[in-house]
Amino acid sequence: xxxxxxxxxxxxxxxxxxxxxxxxxxxxxxxxxxxxxxxxxxxxxxxxxxxxxxxxxxxxxxxxxxxxxxxxxxxxxxxxxxxxxxxxxxxxxxxxxxxxxxxxxxxxxxxxxxxxxxxxxxxxxxxxxxxxxxxxxxxxxxxxxxxxxxxxxxxxxxxxxxxxxxxxxxxxxxxxxxxxxxxxxxxxxxxxxxxxxxxxxxxxxxxxxxxxxxxxxxxxxxxxxxxxxxxxxxxxxxxxxxxxxxxxxxxxxxxxxxx
Numbered sequence: 001x002x003x004x005x006x007x008x009x010x011x012x013x014x015x016x017x018x019x020x021x022x023x024x025x026x027x028x029x030x031x032x033x034x035x036x037x038x039x040x041x042x043x044x045x046x047x048x049x050x051x052x053x054x055x056x057x058x059x060x061x062x063x064x065x066x067x068x069x070x071x072x073x074x075x076x077x078x079x080x081x082x083x084x085x086x087x088x089x090x091x092x093x094x095x096x097x098x099x100x101x102x103x104x105x106x107x108x109x110x111x112x113x114x115x116x117x118x119x120x121x122x123x124x125x126x127x128x129x130x131x132x133x134x135x136x137x138x139x140x141x142x143x144x145x146x147x148x149x150x151x152x153x154x155x156x157x158x159x160x161x162x163x164x165x166x167x168x169x170x171x172x173x174x175x176x177x178x179x180x181x182x183x184x185x186x187x188x189x190x191x192x193x194x195x196x197x198x199x200x201x202x203x204x205x206x207x208x209x210x211x212x213x214x215x216x217x218x219x220x221x222x223x224x225x226x227x228x229x230x231x232x233x234x235x236x237x238x239x240x241x242x243x244x245x246x247x248x249x250x251x252x253x254x255x256x257x258x259x
Contacts, residue, residue, distance in 0.1 A: 075113045077103040082124040083168070090171035091121055091179060118178060125168045126182045132166070132191040132208070139198045146199075147247025152239045154215055158223065159235070167223070170216045183212070195250065202254050210249040218242060 081102035085094035096117045100107040114120040134153050138146060158167050172179035196204035218238070221230045230238075 071113075074103070074105050074109055077105065078110060078113060078120070079124045082120050086121060086125050086172065087168040090168075091117075091176035092172075096120070118176075121172070121176070122178060122182075125165055125172075126178070132189070132212075135191045135208070135211075136194045139194050143199045143251050145243070145247070146250055147245065148239050148243030150211070150250075151215075151218075151242045151246055152235065155235045155238060158219065166215070167219055170219045171224075173216075199251050201251060207249050211246055214242065214246060214249070 078099065081099045082094070085099050085102060088094075096110045097107045099120070100110055103109075110117065110120060114123060134157075135150060138149050138153065141149075154166065169179050169183050173183055192204045192208050195201065195208060201207065218230075221228075222238075223231075225231055
């Protein structure tokens with residue numbers, strides 16, 4: 001049911017149109033009055049609850065939804081570009097301008113969505129995934145050949161993925177305090193607890209840090225120096241060499257000091 005809100009407004013004469021000229025008697029005159037009333041813009045109606053008449057839907061669709069979706073797409077593009085840049089170049093060398101260019105947006109969008117490059121790094125790299133989640137996952141299948149499986153998993157991800165959180169952290173840890181903090185928190189996280197529970201070993205925290213140090217050295221030698229036997233070796237060769245060492249760190253007997 002439709003109500004003419006102007007017709008019911010106190011003090012308004014039925015049929016009068018706001019803004020039209022009146023004759024001296026206070027009413028529109030002759031054919032001119034009929035023409036003006038016919039040509040007048042339609043008055044606005046209120047739709048009663050439950051009225052589904054499409055003609056009553058006079059308001060234009062809001063554009064906010066479209067703008068919000070565009071903003072979300074730009075934000076996601078920035079995150080994807082940041083992950084790729086930080087993984088390839090580390091924190092210092094990956095500039096906000098280069099990340100924005102990769103994402104196809106203005107550099108001002110970095111600061112609009114994230115406030116700073118450091119907050120972009122935290123959102124893109126630190127938040128998405130625990131860097132040693134892969135160790136926790138591999139422990140589900142037991143500890144046999146755990147070292148070889150872990151080395152292979154990291155190498156394959158580093159070779160395949162545009163973004164790998166542990167590699168991004170490794171490349172940034174020497175130049176960026178939040179990266180060091182995030183890595184330290186990761187080393188004290190669930191991977192250590194899972195190793196202690198699954199393998200039943202002593203000093204699980206030290207073991208995981210030894211593995212991390214070895215993997216960091218492997219990453220730097222293979223992806224930063226990019227030349228030489230280690231950088232050019234295939235994955236199977238590296239797994240055969242490094243896997244047993246990592247296995248020793250994870251499940252081997254605790255050595256006695258001085259021996």
